[in-house]
Amino acid sequence: MKTVIHDLEDLDKYGVKWVYLLCSQITTNSRWLYDFCTEKIKRRIKILWTTDIRANELTIEKAKLMREAGCVLVFMGVKSIDGNLLSKLYKRLTIHDIVNGINICKAEGLLINIPFMFKIGETMKQVKEYLIFIDKNPFIAISSPTLRILRRTKLYENPYIPNNTRLRKCFIKELKKRWFQQRFSRILWILTNPKALRSLILVMKTKNFNCFKTYFKLLLIN
Secondary structure (H helix, E strand, O other), rough: HHHHHHHHHHHHHHOOOOEOOOOOOOOOHHHHHHHHHHHHHHHHOOOEEEEEHHHHHOOOHHHHHHHHEEEEEEEEEEEEOHHHHHHHOOOOOOOOHHHHHHHHHOOOOOOEEEEEEEOOOOOHHHHHHHHHHHHHOOOOEEEEOOOOOOOOHHHOOOOOOOOOOOHHHHHHHHHHOOHHHHHHHHHHHHHEEEEEEEHHHHHHHHHOHHHHHHHHHHHHHH
């Protein structure tokens, strides 16, 4: 933790406005997260940041502390909301965990992206369930990556025949029909949530292209 804080202090002195904290789910180690956020606040390091989180590890207290320490958006790698597919991917998540994590981010003003992964054995029925879920949660930004199985992983050791990309194309087509609804919901959320509005103002104050690009891509494009 001290090394990260030291590096951020140096970056802050050189005018860096935005970083992506690449780590193994920052929410996994609660003590590290608490020490990091409190120390960053204490030292008044202005750099904004984003990171990956796990839905079943996020709490209101963690999200609040992260936001106060300059976190403005998060990536929640849920991959699917189907129990069978989540088990296949060894995610150890439930739909309750995912919904709870989304609601916490929404309440605490953290813009959130979640991916629905394809070529993992999904069916049209499951894709329709994804779209119903998105309709109920239009606030979230969506991405649709495809699975790439690496050697020496559990998935590689237990191979199965993945679907082709037809369902992903269908999913993207349906997402486009929801373009206005999703963007309107996110903008309305920012305008009516003081915490989210504060995050937007902090992003604007950086006057940094990469910061703008990352934040507004999730807000208006994804």
